Each structure stands twice: as structure tokens, then as C-alpha cells.
Amino acid sequence: MSDRSVFFISDGTGITAETFGNSILAQFAIKPRHVRRPFIDTVDKAHQVVREINHVAEREGKRPIVFMTLVNEEALEIIRGCQGKVFDMIKTFVEPLETEFNMKSNHRVGRFSDVAVDREYNDRIEAINFSMEHDDGQSSRNLEMADVVLVGVSRSGKTPTSLYLAMQHGVKAANVPLIPEDFDRGFLPPMLKPFKKKCFGLTIEPHRLSEIRNERRPGSKYASLENCRYEVQQAEAMMRREGIAWLSSTHKSIEEIATTILRDVKPDRLIY
Amino acid sequence: MSDRSVFFISDGTGITAETFGNSILAQFAIKPRHVRRPFIDTVDKAHQVVREINHVAEREGKRPIVFMTLVNEEALEIIRGCQGKVFDMIKTFVEPLETEFNMKSNHRVGRFSDVAVDREYNDRIEAINFSMEHDDGQSSRNLEMADVVLVGVSRSGKTPTSLYLAMQHGVKAANVPLIPEDFDRGFLPPMLKPFKKKCFGLTIEPHRLSEIRNERRPGSKYASLENCRYEVQQAEAMMRREGIAWLSSTHKSIEEIATTILRDVKPDRLIY
Numbered sequence A, B: 001m002s003d004r005s006v007f008f009i010s011d012g013t014g015i016t017a018e019t020f021g022n023s024i025l026a027q028f029a030i031k032p033r034h035v036r037r038p039f040i041d042t043v044d045k046a047h048q049v050v051r052e053i054n055h056v057a058e059r060e061g062k063r064p065i066v067f068m069t070l071v072n073e074e075a076l077e078i079i080r081g082c083q084g085k086v087f088d089m090i091k092t093f094v095e096p097l098e099t100e101f102n103m104k105s106n107h108r109v110g111r112f113s114d115v116a117v118d119r120e121y122n123d124r125i126e127a128i129n130f131s132m133e134h135d136d137g138q139s140s141r142n143l144e145m146a147d148v149v150l151v152g153v154s155r156s157g158k159t160p161t162s163l164y165l166a167m168q169h170g171v172k173a174a175n176v177p178l179i180p181e182d183f184d185r186g187f188l189p190p191m192l193k194p195f196k197k198k199c200f201g202l203t204i205e206p207h208r209l210s211e212i213r214n215e216r217r218p219g220s221k222y223a224s225l226e227n228c229r230y231e232v233q234q235a236e237a238m239m240r241r242e243g244i245a246w247l248s249s250t251h252k253s254i255e256e257i258a259t260t261i262l263r264d265v266k267p268d269r270l271i272y
Helices: A015-025 A043-060 A073-080 A091-101 A119-133 A158-169 A180-185 A190-198 A206-216 A225-242 A254-265 B015-025 B043-060 B073-080 B091-101 B119-133 B158-169 B180-185 B190-198 B206-216 B225-242 B254-265
Strands: A005-010 A033-037 A065-069 A085-088 A148-152 A173-177 A199-203 A246-248 B005-010 B033-037 B065-069 B085-088 B148-152 B173-177 B199-203 B246-248
Touching (some): A015 A065, A065 A073, A073 A085, A085 A091, A085 B091, A091 B015, A119 A173, A119 B158, A190 A199, A199 A254, A206 A225, A246 A254, B005 B015, B015 B065, B119 B173, B180 B225, B199 B254, B206 B225
Parallel strands (some): A005 A065, A148 A173, A199 A246, B065 B085, B148 B173
């Protein structure tokens, strides 16, 4: 079997249902068709989704998989009556936890209440702004406020990693490139001097770097394998000399890089 | 009861375990202490985590909650033997799905295999780069390649939303500010003319806007309530005139804004 429709139903954004549902589905050799139905927060909307699921079930001759993160009891009951195979992602874990904690759950919808007054949320936005302003060594202003400073050659993955650290974890991540002038001088960029302890390096295989750079500036010296080899070798030698921990981004996702950095640097201000 | 230690254990980054675990815990009036243990991919590391859990259980006199997303059977068994209350987030859903699909799961670790050769992943990085280059109306180059173009007054939430759309969904999101000169002229910024169909507006309550701007430039005309009122009123009138859909970011999280935009704009290139 190869195809199956999968519904992600939520009274919030459905991001949790979908992210987690995808991890589960990744355990199977199937190619599901995704149907997202966020903001299902009324009985009417629940009925409408059920009609849709039943229609798909009949059309495809296979019952759709339904991952749901709903808190509203009425809506829940309605969805449960559909012709799909329903997984109640909240209740499955909330019920045993009610026993464990010896308390009732509060049926709170979504992870976000009112963002305008949410301190944690505002910190996260501030971290994104900080990371944007300190992308690519743009500014040494307030660098003392950074939780972490990523360093590495151009196109080694610093920018996406900085943004991810800010967005997912509320971590203020600056990034500063290591460029040929730094290698000629033989020193770290001077703006980094006071912050060496917060620095974390990214490196990358020269072949992969050359590929990435060639997409940007095809045939340039900048993208040539020879130059990429030189820059990577120089950058690694510099980081080793300066005692900066680093990892290779070549075969790692942003998420894996970010998790490793947080595990090693352990900034105090981690947000959850 | 108020405190309880919660372990998030994964053979990957643990982001799924933690994001999902947080949604579950948000249903209870407790303030848990988070302990992240990513990359638990060997028997030795599993034993080490078990020792840690048991130590915490004894110290706190309450058994810790353990959310785990492990695929390795040996490691799984070891963690199950700990003194915590263990929730196996994968198996709970994978087992009934094995029955449903009539196939065995493949025990794949994590959502990311080798990113260097993963097309989807590279599209996501490309979307982040695109959104960075098209932040704040910086460039009208390649704007035809944008999936969505966010418009709105300065500090209405365009930048974080663009970056989130790129990072989470692989959507190329440009953003262009509406500034006093546009209001004087009475037209959308000319670069937007050919792309009106892809435009989506963000607006914000003038009071909240004034607060946000005052953090940046305290006491400025730019941040004054009077000016914020004027800009917001002008921007909304312009979007209404031009037939651009919009929403207010005041009480919404980035995630909620992004989900609404995707539901309404439905770009073809959504990545999962």
C-alpha cells in the first residue's frame, strides 16, 4: 500500500499534531497525502471536517488516518464518530498524567494564550530581531548581549542556525563570518576578542561548500574547490588555535546543529 | 503539587518530544523542571540517563515524568526500567498503525536522514535565504519567485512571520513595509504592483505598536501613539482599497499568523 490520506486536526495551529504525526509516519514506508485542518474550535467546524473525512474514506476505499489535538470535549466527540482511524494525541497522554499528578487537566487550547502579554513570547521575538541585526557580522553593537556567537566561513550554515536558535529557543545568536582577510592577518575578527567564550564554530566539507557557493556565484574563484579547501583549512586551524569548539554542518540539519550547540554552550536564558 | 522533573529523551534532537510534551503538560497547572537528553543512541548513554532519572526520583521523592522518542529497541528497554513514569511517544501510536497499515515500522531515527542530499531540506534553506534577502523591502529582485509577500507598517510582525514561514514550511516569504511616503502618494509601493495576488497584510493595534516602537526609539515621533494611529489607519485603508487580505498580529503568535496565511494563500510549494 502506498497512499493514505492523513488529517491533522487541531483547535490551534495544528503544528504540534503535524510535527509529531510526521515523526510517527516516518516509521512507515508510505507516502501519505496531508490534509491540514487548523482552528477547528466549534461544533459546526467539527461536523464539517467529519463530512470531509467520510467523503475521502468513501472515495479512496481506505479509512483516512486522523491525528487530532483537540481539547474541546464536544468537538472531540464529533470527530471520534468519523469513518477515519482516529488518534487522540492529547487524551492518550493526559489521562494517565491526571492519575499521576492526581489532578484534572484544564483543557487549555493551544500553546499560546495572549501573546501581547506573554513575556516568554516577547523574548523570543526580541531574540529574532537580535539575530537579524547581528547576522553576518553586521554589527558589533550589543554583542555582549548575545547568548552565543557562531563563527565560520561564508555559507557554512551560520545564518539559518542563528535564526533557528532565536525562533525555537529564544536564544540571542549572533554570527560573524571568517573571511580571507582574517586568515591573512592570522587572528579572529577583532570584534570577537572579548566574546571568545561564547563563540561556537561551524565548518563544512570543502566539496559541499563549493557546491553551495556555485549555486550563488557559478564559476567564481569564491566558489572554486581550491578556494573552499583553503578557507575551510584556515578556518579550522584558527578555531583550533583559539580554542573554539566547532562541528561540521555538512551532514547535519539545522535542528541537530542547534541542539548540539545548546547542549555544549548551555546558555542560561533557554526558553520553554 | 507544583514541581516535578520532566525528562525529554530522544535518539535525535528531542525537539518533537519536547514540543509535544509541552502541549501535554500545558494541560496541567504545574511548573515542571525540564531536563533534555538528546542523542541518546547507545546502550551506554541509555544506562547513564536511567541512573540520572533514578537519582532525581530519590532526591525529589516523586517519580519524574519521562517523555521519550526512541527507536532503538535495546535503548528503549533500558529506559523502561527506570524509576520514572515513562511515556513512549512513538510506540504508543506506531503499534496501532502497524495493524492499520498491515506493515512493520522501519525504526527510523529522527526526521532527518542525510541533509546534504535531501531535496526538501535544501529547499527549506533556500527559502530562509530568500526571506532574509527580501526582508523589509530590501530587494525587488526575483520577487516573482516569492510564494507570499507580507505587507504592513514597520514593526507589525512581518519579519518574524516571514522567517517562520521559510523555516517551518519552506515557503519563500518576502516582506515589504508600508511607510509614510506610500500613504502620502496613496499607492502601494510600486515593486508590489505585479504581485498583488501574493500579498498578505499584517496590521496591529496602535497602542501595542506604540509600545513596541518605544522600546526601539523611546519618545520618538515614530513611536508616538498619534503617529502609530495614523500609520495603521492609512495602511488598513490602503489594503482595503487594494483588495489585500489582512489580519491583526496584536493577540496572535507567529505560528497562528503563519497558519492563517497558509490556509488563505495556499502556496503550491508547501513542504513536509
